[in-house]
Amino acid sequence: AQSVTQLDSQVPVFEEAPVELRCNYSSSVSVYLFWYVQYPNQGLQLLLKYLSGSTLVKGINGFEAEFNKSQTSFHLRKPSVHISDTAEYFCAVSAASGNTGKLIFGQGTTLQVKP
Amino acid sequence: DTAVSQTPKYLVTQMGNDKSIKCEQNLGHDTMYWYKQDSKKFLKIMFSYNNKELIINETVPNRFSPKSPDKAHLNLHINSLELGDSAVYFCASSQFLDSSYEQYFGPGTRLTVT
Numbered sequence: 369a370q371s372v373t374q375l376d377s378q379v380p381v382f383e384e385a386p387v388e389l390r391c392n393y394s395s396s397v398s399v400y401l402f403w404y405v406q407y408p409n410q411g412l413q414l415l416l417k418y419l420s421g422s423t424l425v426k427g428i429n430g431f432e433a434e435f436n437k438s439q440t441s442f443h444l445r446k447p448s449v450h451i452s453d454t455a456e457y458f459c460a461v462s463a464a465s466g467n468t469g470k471l472i473f474g475q476g477t478t479l480q481v482k483p
Numbered sequence: 484d485t486a487v488s489q490t491p492k493y494l495v496t497q498m499g500n501d502k503s504i505k506c507e508q509n510l511g512h513d514t515m516y517w518y519k520q521d522s523k524k525f526l527k528i529m530f531s532y533n534n535k536e537l538i539i540n541e542t543v544p545n546r547f548s549p550k551s552p553d554k555a556h557l558n559l560h561i562n563s564l565e566l567g568d569s570a571v572y573f574c575a576s577s578q579f580l581d582s583s584y585e586q587y588f589g590p591g592t593r594l595t596v597t
Binding site for chain 2: 400404406409410411412413414417419456458462463464467468469470471472473475476
């Protein structure tokens, strides 16, 4: 079974500052990793995903994440945030084989960008 | 055009009632999902269907019954609603039954049971 822990429930940051949202996972098998964003009163949208290969993954809206297998982490970063990045961010994991399409989500991190 | 749509967007009902939420996707995907997001924003999968076949049933009470009349639709019927059923329910779809493929989410249905 897989599990995900997002280490920060809320991250306040000023506009144009860098940000890191932390995600650790647990799994006994190889995994796929994802970051989704949920804007207020909307559904989730995929930011980026790691399937295999390069451990540095670039996504939409200037976000990137780095897969670290030894530390079982998949932290999300952005060098300069905008007010419009204010949203809920979810890290998710799934088993890379025997696939059922099942995603296990973390608890979410609220990113609050202040002017 | 909306890729994944849900109706209704809001649903307020009393305990004990039966209600349905409808989901449609126009992406040509063969896999659809239902997720529940609780008041703390924790998101958990409830069901998944692939080509109208039930794949995942995550220990959801029998009061919840998904129905997939065709690959483009996955409806959720809930019997004897309870206060604890209050949540936002999201429908999603993906091209194949493989989590390497992106899941596209609908806008959600906020269910309030009074």
